[in-house]
Amino acid sequence: MAGEVAMEAQEKEAQVAAWLKKIFGDHPIPQYEVNPRTTEILHHLSERNRVRxxxxxLVIEDLKQKASEYESEAKHLQDLLMESVNFSPANLSSTGSNYLNxxxxxxxALETKDTSLASFIPAVNDLTSDLFRTKSKNEEIKLELxxxxxxxxxxxxxEKCLREDLKKAELHLSTERAKVDNRLQNMDFLKAKSEEFRCGIRAAEEKLSARGMDTSLSHQSLVAxxxxxxxxxxxxxxxKKKLESYLDLMPNPxxxxxxxxxxxxxxxxxxxxxTKKVDMMEL
Structure with a gap:
């Protein structure tokens, strides 16, 4: 089994080498890496090239055959004209030759089977219809365009408006971001200060408590x-108003x-x- 695979690979390499030599002729074959993958690809290409x-x-042979048939038909028609009316295209004037050509x-151009009027009229009509259809299609394309x-x-x-709006939004976002950053910095500063004041208040309360301060003299007590x-x-x-009303009465001693x-x-x-409360507040 392995031997058959190796022989098949060698056969493909030989076919590829022969195909490349045929393609490049006298020119040197470009260097390529010989391995199973490249050999398979080149062999596939050679097969496709051979089929093409x-x-x-076959197409060339068919065209040659048709050309030969047309030449034979032309010669037959020319001989027929010579025999019947003694007419030959060679006897035409230059103007007649131009008309004939x-x-x-x-x-x-019209792809007619012959040069009779019966063949030309339908061909011209088809060409006119195609022209009108093309013009109509062009008008539709113009409208669509x-x-x-x-x-x-x-x-x-x-798009221009969106770009301008995007610029404004980016500018506004940049401004708002700067404000937010500033507020965050202020918030951090206020937090630090608040913590500092809290520590100061706590330390002051501890000092006042150590000195035996009456709790009634605290800020909350004074506010109350x-x-x-x-x-x-x-x-x-x-x-006072009641006292003043008494003072206005007739005196009854x-x-x-x-x-x-x-x-x-x-x-x-x-x-x-x-007075007592005021004195306590002043302390």
Whole structure:
């Protein structure tokens, strides 16, 4: 089995070498790497080339045969003309020869079987129909081309607008990115400061606690006392108005004296409490 494969490979190499020598002739054959793959590819190409050469040879032989038949038919027709009317193309004038050549060329161009009027008229009609169809197709292509040009213009305008919008968006994004970076830096700075203040407050609280500071004097306690002070001041307003109303009454020495004393005591109590709170806040 291996021997048969080796013999087949050698046979293919020999066929490839013979084909390359035939192709390049007296010219040197280009160097190539001889291996099973390249041999298989070149052998396949040689087979395709051989089949193509055979087909071309058959077409050439067929054309030669047809040319020979046409020559025989032409000679027969020429002899027939000479026998019947003693006419030969050689006896024509130059103008007649030109007309005859033009007639033959027209028949070849129109692909008619002969130069009779019955053959020319359908051929010309077909050619005219083809011309009209071609013109109609050209008009359709022009309309389609105009539409494409219009769409292309709109697309180019849209592309330009999109590019401008993209530039604006990139510029805006760059600006916003710079703002975000700045805010992040500020945030980091504020975080650091906040941590620094927190540590400072904690250290101050520890120092004050170590020194025996009363918790009632802390910031929160003072804020609460300030709110209470404001509330007490608000409560004294109606009492003062009430006292003023008493002062406007006709004096009844005994009753007025009692009311005045009660109001004074109540006002003194509130003022004393207020003074105490203020003194504590000032500490």
């Amino acid at each position: 050469d055979r087909d071309v040879h 033009a007639l033959a060329d027209s028949a070849v 105009a539409k494409l040009e219009k769409n292309l213009t709109a697309t180019l305008v849209l 006392l300030s709110e209470k002070l404001a509330e007490l001041k608000r409560q004294t307003i109606p009492l 005994s009753l007025a004296q009692v009311k005045i004393e009660e109001a004074k005591r109540e006002l003194d109590t509130i003022e004393a409490e207020l």
